[in-house]
Each structure stands twice: as structure tokens, then as C-alpha cells.
Amino acid sequence: GQSLEQPSEVTAVEGAIVQINCTYQTSGFYGLSWYQQHDGGAPTFLSYNALDGLEETGRFSSFLSRSDSYGYLLLQELQMKDSASYFCAPSGSARQLTFGSGTQLTVLP
Amino acid sequence: EAGVTQFPSHSVIEKGQTVTLRCDPISGHDNLYWYRRVMGKEIKFLLHFVKESKQDESGMPNNRFLAERTGGTYSTLKVQPAELEDSGVYFCASSQGTTEQFFGPGTRLTVL
Numbered sequence: 001g002q003s004l005e006q007p008s009e010v011t012a013v014e015g016a017i018v019q020i021n022c023t024y025q026t027s028g029f030y031g032l033s034w035y036q037q038h039d040g041g042a043p044t045f046l047s048y049n050a051l052d053g054l055e056e057t058g059r060f061s062s063f064l065s066r067s068d069s070y071g072y073l074l075l076q077e078l079q080m081k082d083s084a085s086y087f088c089a090p091s092g093s094a095r096q097l098t099f100g101s102g103t104q105l106t107v108l109p
Numbered sequence: 110e111a112g113v114t115q116f117p118s119h120s121v122i123e124k125g126q127t128v129t130l131r132c133d134p135i136s137g138h139d140n141l142y143w144y145r146r147v148m149g150k151e152i153k154f155l156l157h158f159v160k161e162s163k164q165d166e167s168g169m170p171n172n173r174f175l176a177e178r179t180g181g182t183y184s185t186l187k188v189q190p191a192e193l194e195d196s197g198v199y200f201c202a203s204s205q206g207t208t209e210q211f212f213g214p215g216t217r218l219t220v221l
Binding site for chain 1: 113140142144146151152153154157165169183201202204207208209210211212213214215
């Protein structure tokens with residue numbers, strides 16, 4: 001079957017670094033995406049890993065280990081506007097995304 | 110460049126009625142996806158178009174849902190007849206490549 005696990009909530013202060021872990025179990029895995037969603041609005045693409053290793057995009061980095069079915073999103077220099085829900089979303093052969101419950105990140109001043 | 114647009118933004122209908130949702134993808138994007146989030150649940154994949162062809166409709170809940178993408182441009186998702194459990198937010202997304210999907214703002218459907 002399919003499963004997806006990430007923490008439900010994370011709290012950090014401005015300027016800090018936070019890591020959101022994700023473990024997944026899915027058939028026909030192609031890659032792992034990360035999306036941000038503010039207040040139930042449109043999910044916004046952050047990062048994608050198809051191969052093992054680290055992808056860096058500005059303040060955000062994402063890591064994937066295919067052998068461990070594990071990935072994480074690293075957010076550096078946290079800002080208040082980073083308060084949102086973050087979803088890891090494995091994609092299958094047709095590139096459809098599988099979303100879990102997400103991680104609610106709260107950034108405190 | 111215009112993003113993905115969806116119409117209407119909100120729809121309130123009674124059980125048994127028909128509703129049609131529309132999605133206009135980013136121009137030139139061959140891939141178009143429909144997802145939905147029903148109350149308290151995760152966002153779930155419904156179906157995937159490549160141009161005008163249905164690539165994968167494994168997520169469609171039942172035959173009350175009909176999606177079309179005539180001419181490979183905009184897409185419609187019709188729910189007929191609507192049931193209470195169809196209430197939720199319906200998202201459309203488009204992509205050209207195989208990584209980043211651009212999501213629209215969603216249509217909030219309420220079935221009374």
C-alpha cells in the first residue's frame with residue numbers, strides 16, 4: 001500500500017533553521033516534491049528530487065534517499081512569511097502527486 | 110505569464126444538482142491535473158490529461174464525475190448529480206515538464 005509520514009506541527013523562531021522529515025511508501029516511485037500551502041490556498045512548488053542527494057534553491061533545500069524512502073526539506077533563515085503548511089508529495093509514473101496531511105510550520109518572532 | 114485559473118471560485122448547490130468546474134492551464138502546458146480536498150482530508154489526485162487525452166483517471170471517485178479537455182486547452186470537471194460528500198476544494202494544476210506542477214487557486218464546492 002501507500003503511506004506518507006511527516007510531522008504534523010513544527011514551531012521555530014525567525015532566523016532559525018528547521019528540517020521537516022518525510023518517509024514514504026509508494027509503488028512506482030519517480031520522485032519527491034515539496035509544496036507550500038498558505039491557509040488552504042493553492043499549493044506552491046518548492047523543490048523536487050528525482051535522484052539521491054541534496055537540491056538547493058535559495059533558502060530552501062531538499063534531500064532524498066531512495067534506498068531509505070526518506071526525504072527532508074530544510075528551511076534556513078526562517079521568516080514570518082514561511083508560516084504555512086508544507087507537504088512532501090511522492091510522484092508516480094504519471095507524475096500524479098500523493099499528498100499527506102502536511103506539516104504546519106509556525107514561525108515565531 | 111498568467112497562472113492557472115479556475116472558475117468559479119466558489120459554488121454552492123443543492124444535492125442532486127449539476128455543477129461544472131473549469132480550469133484554464135498555463136498556456137503551452139500539455140499536462141493538466143485535477144485534485145480535490147474534501148473536508149478534513151488530504152489533497153487527493155483525481156485525473157491527469159496529456160493534451161486532450163486522459164492519461165490516468167484512477168482517482169476519479171465514481172461515474173458521477175466527468176472530466177473533459179477538448180482541444181487540449183481548458184478542462185472542465187462536471188459533477189452530476191452532486192452529493193453531500195462531494196463538498197470540498199477542487200484544485201487544477203498544469204505542467205510542461207515532469208517536475209513542477211502549477212496549481213490554480215481552487216474552486217470551493219459546497220453541496221447542501
